Amino acid sequence: MVxxxxxxxxxxxxxxxxxxxxxxxxxxxLWYLAATRWGVNRLLLPNPVAxxxxxxxxxxxxxxxxxxxxxxGELAVAFAISVTCGLTSGYLISRSSYWIxxxxxxxxAIYSIPIILFLPLFVLFFGLGPASxxxxxxxxxxxxxxxxxxxxxxxxxxxxVTAARSMGASDYRxxxxxxxxxASPVILTGLRMGFTxxxxxxxxxxxxxxxxxxxxxxxxxxxxxxxxxxxAYIVFVVAIAVTLNTVVSTxxxxxxxx
Amino acid sequence: MVTAETAIKVRxxxxxxxxxxxxxxxxxxxxxxxxxxxxxLLCLIGPSGCGKSTLLNIIGGLMEPSSGVVEVRGQQVRxxxxxxxxxxxxxxxxxxxxxxxxxxxLGMIFQGVAKSERAARAAEALExxxxxDFAQHYPSQxxxxxxxxxxxxxxxxxxxxxxLMDEPFGALDEQTRMILGEDLSVLLxxxxxxxxxxxxxxxxxxxxxxxxxxxxxxxxxxKQVIAVDEPHxxxxxxxxxxKFTSLRNELYGLLHDEIRKAVQQSAAADTAQAALGxx
Amino acid sequence: MAAATPGRRxxxxxxxxxxxRLVVIAALFGLWEIAARWFVDPLxxxxxxxxxxxxxxxxxxxxxxxxxxxxxxxxxxAFVLAVAIGLVLGLAIGLxxxxxxxxxxxxxxxxxxPQVxxxxxxxxxxxxxxxxxIAFGVTHGMFPVTVTVVAGVQNLKxxxLIGARSMGASRWQxxxYVIFPHMVPSxxxxxxxxxxxxxxxxxxxxxxxxxxxxxxxxxLFTQNFDPTKLLGLxxxxxxxxxxxxxxxxRAEAHFAQWRTE
Numbered sequence: 001m002v003x004x005x006x007x008x009x010x011x012x013x014x015x016x017x018x019x020x021x022x023x024x025x026x027x028x029x030l031w032y033l034a035a036t037r038w039g040v041n042r043l044l045l046p047n048p049v050a051x052x053x054x055x056x057x058x059x060x061x062x063x064x065x066x067x068x069x070x071x072x073g074e075l076a077v078a079f080a081i082s083v084t085c086g087l088t089s090g091y092l093i094s095r096s097s098y099w100i101x102x103x104x105x106x107x108x109a110i111y112s113i114p115i116i117l118f119l120p121l122f123v124l125f126f127g128l129g130p131a132s133x134x135x136x137x138x139x140x141x142x143x144x145x146x147x148x149x150x151x152x153x154x155x156x157x158x159x160x161v162t163a164a165r166s167m168g169a170s171d172y173r174x175x176x177x178x179x180x181x182x183a184s185p186v187i188l189t190g191l192r193m194g195f196t197x198x199x200x201x202x203x204x205x206x207x208x209x210x211x212x213x214x215x216x217x218x219x220x221x222x223x224x225x226x227x228x229x230x231x232a233y234i235v236f237v238v239a240i241a242v243t244l245n246t247v248v249s250t251x252x253x254x255x256x257x258x
Numbered sequence: 259m260v261t262a263e264t265a266i267k268v269r270x271x272x273x274x275x276x277x278x279x280x281x282x283x284x285x286x287x288x289x290x291x292x293x294x295x296x297x298x299l300l301c302l303i304g305p306s307g308c309g310k311s312t313l314l315n316i317i318g319g320l321m322e323p324s325s326g327v328v329e330v331r332g333q334q335v336r337x338x339x340x341x342x343x344x345x346x347x348x349x350x351x352x353x354x355x356x357x358x359x360x361x362x363x364l365g366m367i368f369q370g371v372a373k374s375e376r377a378a379r380a381a382e383a384l385e386x387x388x389x390x391d392f393a394q395h396y397p398s399q400x401x402x403x404x405x406x407x408x409x410x411x412x413x414x415x416x417x418x419x420x421x422l423m424d425e426p427f428g429a430l431d432e433q434t435r436m437i438l439g440e441d442l443s444v445l446l447x448x449x450x451x452x453x454x455x456x457x458x459x460x461x462x463x464x465x466x467x468x469x470x471x472x473x474x475x476x477x478x479x480x481k482q483v484i485a486v487d488e489p490h491x492x493x494x495x496x497x498x499x500x501k502f503t504s505l506r507n508e509l510y511g512l513l514h515d516e517i518r519k520a521v522q523q524s525a526a527a528d529t530a531q532a533a534l535g536x537x
Numbered sequence: 538m539a540a541a542t543p544g545r546r547x548x549x550x551x552x553x554x555x556x557x558r559l560v561v562i563a564a565l566f567g568l569w570e571i572a573a574r575w576f577v578d579p580l581x582x583x584x585x586x587x588x589x590x591x592x593x594x595x596x597x598x599x600x601x602x603x604x605x606x607x608x609x610x611x612x613x614x615a616f617v618l619a620v621a622i623g624l625v626l627g628l629a630i631g632l633x634x635x636x637x638x639x640x641x642x643x644x645x646x647x648x649x650x651p652q653v654x655x656x657x658x659x660x661x662x663x664x665x666x667x668x669x670x671i672a673f674g675v676t677h678g679m680f681p682v683t684v685t686v687v688a689g690v691q692n693l694k695x696x697x698l699i700g701a702r703s704m705g706a707s708r709w710q711x712x713x714y715v716i717f718p719h720m721v722p723s724x725x726x727x728x729x730x731x732x733x734x735x736x737x738x739x740x741x742x743x744x745x746x747x748x749x750x751x752x753x754x755x756x757l758f759t760q761n762f763d764p765t766k767l768l769g770l771x772x773x774x775x776x777x778x779x780x781x782x783x784x785x786x787r788a789e790a791h792f793a794q795w796r797t798e
Contacts, residue, residue, distance in 0.1 A: 012634065012635060012638060013638070015635060015639075016635055016638035016639040017639075019635070019639035019640075020639050020640070020642065020643065023639070023640070023643070024643075043661075044661060044662060098551065098554065098557075101554040102554045102557045102558050102561060103558075103561070105558065106558055106561065106562070109779065112733060112778070112779070112782045113736070113775050113778040113779055113782070114733070114736050114737040114740050114741075114778060116737065116740065116741060116744070117740055117744075117771055117774055117775060117778075118771060119744060120744070120755040120756070120758070120759045120767055120771070121764070121767060121768065121771060123759055124581055124759050124762065124764055124767060125581045125582065199651070200651050200653060203651055203653055203654060204653040204741060207653055207654070207656055207657070207745065208741070208744050208745050215653070215654070218654060218657055219657050222657035222658070222660070222661060223657075230657070230658075234654050234655060234658070237651070237654045238650060238651065238654060241650075241651045241654075242649075242650075245649065
């Protein structure tokens with residue numbers, strides 16, 4: 001173990017924590033000063049106190065409920081669709097290494113382009129309502145799920161399968177006791193990625209073309225130049241997204257530990 | 259060729275890692291002193307964790323000892339001395355993005371060798387270790403034994419009077435080790451370098467060394483120094499001679515208890531770790 | 538198996554998965570064609586045959602070629618800026634341990650944030666012209682570069698640093714000859730992700746509001762219920778995205794040669 005004497009990791013951790021907090025607090029202070037003392041246009045940068053007040057108001061009045069329901073509803077349906085389709089097709093494709101070789105690069109290639117590009121098409125087809133968001137969200141989040149499902153089932157060591165078969169395992173038994181446990185870490189990662197992309201895609205498509213939902217609300221406030229309230233909603237939406245993503249990541253980690 | 263002049267003086271060196279009371283506190287070395295004569299090959303042998311690699315790093319200026327002093331050619335060691343000391347490490351220490359010859363030239367760039375001399379020195383070093391035909395290969399394309407030859411070539415090209423080698427053949431298989439050991443002995447007979455060589459292998463120690471310093475278990479101190487009175491280059495027949503066997507047995511006798519102690523120490527450390535992990 | 542005619546046909550496919558892939562793609566196009574021709578209202582979907590035949594009309598529409606050029610321009614500028622800023626930021630954060638421990642978590646937080654929520658803000662700050670598209674592309678593309686550069690600097694094996702020190706390397710020499718070349722493959726992986734990010738950012742901003750870019754025309758074709766031209770335009774953009782991604786992937790493969798462990 002070669003190192004310079006004098007490195008003290010414990011002290012470093014405290015110092016870095018202080019710098020982090022100091023930096024973030026400093027940013028907020030700068031924001032406050034810019035908005036109130038330095039004459040930055042209130043139409044560009046609202047007073048942070050006003051933002052805070054608006055946030056409280058939104059939460060207390062429950063104004064956010066309808067939009068939140070719309071967004072979460074779209075998310076739930078889209079995710080349900082992509083999970084079902086992704087897991088099923090992923091499993092079926094993974095049963096043959098030939099089909100894996102055919103479809104895997106295909107999926108990877110399609111996933112590499114920003115599928116949000118197809119939103120106008122979905123809007124043309126489904127209109128501005130939730131259906132177009134659900135369709136887009138499902139389409140985009142399908143790919144990480146199917147790609148990871150294929151990878152998970154496809155890379156199960158053939159040795160396990162052979163051993164189980166030699167002990168007389170039926171198709172169902174093989175699936176439940178060998179394939180599923182072996183593949184689940186990778187699949188869980190795919191599900192988590194699918195969830196985060198679905199959430200992002202739905203908020204994104206609400207921002208671009210919608211009549212309701214959290215993304216739309218932010219756009220609406222921007223157009224009305226209600227900056228403080230818009231900032232408040234941005235904070236709200238980011239908080240929701242971070243919470244949901246953290247929950248999903250924790251579920252993923254928990255699932256992997258088992 | 260061993261002269262009376264002392265190349266390396268180690269005086270009362272001890273070293274510890276971490277502070278007392280830390281979970282990771284380790285007393286690696288305790289009050290070690292030894293002299294290495296110019297042109298001598300001194301082997302450091304001992305159980306795992308006895309501090310031999312730590313001592314090597316301290317001699318080479320890569321670490322500052324907690325207490326004690328090391329002098330190299332009359333001056334106190336306070337940091338790396340690239341013009342006096344070159345290292346050969348156990349792990350793959352070649353830069354994987356450079357070819358063998360680029361690696362060797364890079365060593366000379368670091369040391370400060372003039373551009374005009376580098377190519378000639380590199381070619382010479384490669385020739386000496388038998389890798390002349392592999393100059394343009396990348397380390398990933400070479401076997402473990404060839405990689406260590408390349409590392410040795412890099413050290414040789416620096417033309418330092420002292421070589422510090424930390425289990426250079428430790429990661430290699432038995433047969434490769436034997437061949438490399440023989441080749442090293444031939445090389446060193448020609449060059450008169452002072453070498454400190456850390457190893458786990460009893461046979462390697464007796465075959466290569468002029469003297470072998472046997473370490474105790476942690477905290478390491480030198481238990482005894484054994485002389486191997488046999489001229490260089492050592493012939494393969496030396497390994498089957500009676501002298502070799504009796505020296506090897508002597509080493510084994512000194513080491514056996516220390517190795518047992520070291521195993522017990524590490525088992526105790528593992529249990530402590532596991533208990534902490536479960537808490 | 539006997540070499541019956543259908544068997545032989547499958548045998549040909551069996552040996553060439555890429556051929557099977559083309560067959561799958563052709564089958565999908567076929568399905569699309571049938572659905573668009575006989576099942577779906579032509580107001581909402583056009584068959585691929587029609588889309589391809591009408592591509593020249595798409596390019597003929599006044600302003601479309603200029604819009605495509607503008608989009609390509611936005612993508613290029615955003616990409617170059619994202620890579621440059623990401624690299625500098627990554628080096629600044631990755632090289633010093635205290636700076637890294639303080640700021641890397643902040644970078645990761647920003648990387649994971651749903652940036653689309655602040656898209657309207659970008660428009661308000663940077664206007665509805667190319668600047669906002671470029672800016673949004675940069676913020677999407679720079680974080681993967683930063684993160685991978687920091688990782689590339691961090692996962693340098695300590696033995697390589699120790700070896701360099703023992704040979705007398707100065708701090709600059711260590712950066713130039715050890716840290717930098719080691720970081721290059723990670724950097725290119727980050728560049729590849731950065732390209733995807735830039736594509737996403739620029740196109741998102743374009744679709745949101747555009748007066749001269751392709752977003753203007755997607756809106757136009759949507760409002761005019763012209764699926765033919767819309768599909769044509771989207772197809773061209775998708776092709777552009779595929780090509781750009783392929784180019785960057787090639788560059789990555791070329792520069793990461795020594796990582797063949």
